[in-house]
Amino acid sequence: MTSKKPGFTTRQVHSGVVPDPVTGAILTPIYQTTTYVQESVDRYLEKGYSYSRSANPTVRALENKLTDLEGGSDTICFGTGMAAINGLFLAYLNAGDHAIISEMVYGGTYRLSTKVYSRFGVDFSFVDTADAANVRKAIRKNTRLILTETPANPTLKLTDLQAVSDVAREHGILHAVDNTFLTPYYQRPLELGADMVIHSTTKYFDGHNATVGGALVVSTEEQSRAIRYIMNAAGMIMSPQVAWLTLQGCKTLSVRMDRQSANALAIARFLQTHPQVTAVNYPGLPSFPQHNLATRQASGYGAMLSFEVLGGVAAGKALMDRIRLWTLAENLGSVESLITHPVTMTHAAVEPAERQRIGLTDGLVRLSVGLEDAADLIDALRDALDNR
Numbered sequence: 001m002t003s004k005k006p007g008f009t010t011r012q013v014h015s016g017v018v019p020d021p022v023t024g025a026i027l028t029p030i031y032q033t034t035t036y037v038q039e040s041v042d043r044y045l046e047k048g049y050s051y052s053r054s055a056n057p058t059v060r061a062l063e064n065k066l067t068d069l070e071g072g073s074d075t076i077c078f079g080t081g082m083a084a085i086n087g088l089f090l091a092y093l094n095a096g097d098h099a100i101i102s103e104m105v106y107g108g109t110y111r112l113s114t115k116v117y118s119r120f121g122v123d124f125s126f127v128d129t130a131d132a133a134n135v136r137k138a139i140r141k142n143t144r145l146i147l148t149e150t151p152a153n154p155t156l157k158l159t160d161l162q163a164v165s166d167v168a169r170e171h172g173i174l175h176a177v178d179n180t181f182l183t184p185y186y187q188r189p190l191e192l193g194a195d196m197v198i199h200s201t202t203k204y205f206d207g208h209n210a211t212v213g214g215a216l217v218v219s220t221e222e223q224s225r226a227i228r229y230i231m232n233a234a235g236m237i238m239s240p241q242v243a244w245l246t247l248q249g250c251k252t253l254s255v256r257m258d259r260q261s262a263n264a265l266a267i268a269r270f271l272q273t274h275p276q277v278t279a280v281n282y283p284g285l286p287s288f289p290q291h292n293l294a295t296r297q298a299s300g301y302g303a304m305l306s307f308e309v310l311g312g313v314a315a316g317k318a319l320m321d322r323i324r325l326w327t328l329a330e331n332l333g334s335v336e337s338l339i340t341h342p343v344t345m346t347h348a349a350v351e352p353a354e355r356q357r358i359g360l361t362d363g364l365v366r367l368s369v370g371l372e373d374a375a376d377l378i379d380a381l382r383d384a385l386d387n388r
């Protein structure tokens with residue numbers, strides 16, 4: 001008998017879940033309970049559960065699935081992606097510490113760092129992590145954490161994960177990677193030397209615009225203890241309903257991502273040829289400056305892209321207001337195609353001067369490509385671009 005590890009799609013369906021031991025229900029039930037009855041004082045925690053702020057069986061099933069898919073040693077789920085990043089900061093950053101963060105990063109991560117943790121004496125450097133040499137240069141004696149996001153929201157800028165992980169390891173600094181855009185189906189940072197992976201499960205794992213949730217996948221028992229301790233101490237839990245919905249979403253992850261990414265490539269190619277479009281950011285295009293890195297460190301290019309239109313901000317905003325089929329909304333990774341203006345929506349917390357410094361332009365339009373027919377999505381974009 002061979003014991004070959006099953007493929008990703010098999011594991012996304014089966015790993016982490018077992019039939020309910022009481023009824024045989026194929027789906028892990030939503031364990032809607034506050035507390036768990038203990039057999040006796042001496043047998044406290046015999047079944048592994050005491051109180052639902054500490055652990056819940058439905059949430060645990062999702063944690064086990066994500067651990068298997070990312071190739072970690074454990075996963076701790078949180079109420080949102082931002083709660084997961086907050087948990088990471090709480091566990092590893094103390095007053096007087098310094099952290100390095102990708103300068104192109106989700107606006108909420110920037111806000112938490114510069115507007116909240118800065119109040120507690122933590123210092124941050126926002127660095128172009130595309131080049132590991134910049135990370136090396138930014139390291140100080142008190143640097144405790146390197147947080148990279150790749151592809152980055154919203155310009156899709158990439159970080160060379162192996163190179164940055166090597167620098168982090170050399171200096172004994174923890175390297176955590178926000179893998180929300182590609183998921184473990186396309187990119188597995190732990191295999192490239194990173195220590196931890198961050199997810200907003202709100203995005204591709206859920207995939208249906210139904211929940212908000214987050215997760216930290218860790219690679220050692222010590223990290224697991226540190227993060228679980230903070231999650232419980234600060235009460236940052238994911239609810240069992242959210243875990244249950246996310247478990248269902250996980251089962252179709254690879255199928256959705258393949259189809260959505262194929263749609264994204266077709267749309268990027270279309271946009272590149274349209275006379276009203278001045279720039280397209282999509283790692284799958286050979287013209288993308290880091291196309292080779294994208295091909296080397298991930299097995300797919302994902303379903304996020306951004307572009308600029310002739311006429312700048314006013315033209316971009318008018319396009320977003322006018323377009324049909326594409327929904328003007330925050331969020332990404334869902335089966336519904338979404339269109340977003342990062343500067344007023346997802347990245348509103350980033351000050352104009354910082355946006356200018358990092359090249360986040362006011363006219364940028366971000367697309368989260370969904371599961372609709374590519375031809376319909378392209379028709380809607382063409383109509384909106386032509387009828388300006």
Ligand SMILES: Cc1ncc(COP(=O)(O)O)c(C=O)c1O
Nearest residue numbers: 080081082106153180200202213
């Ligand atoms: C890359 C990335 N990381 C983290 C988050 C935060 O996740 P959540 O909205 O679930 O708190 C987002 C949200 O858009 C994101 O795009």
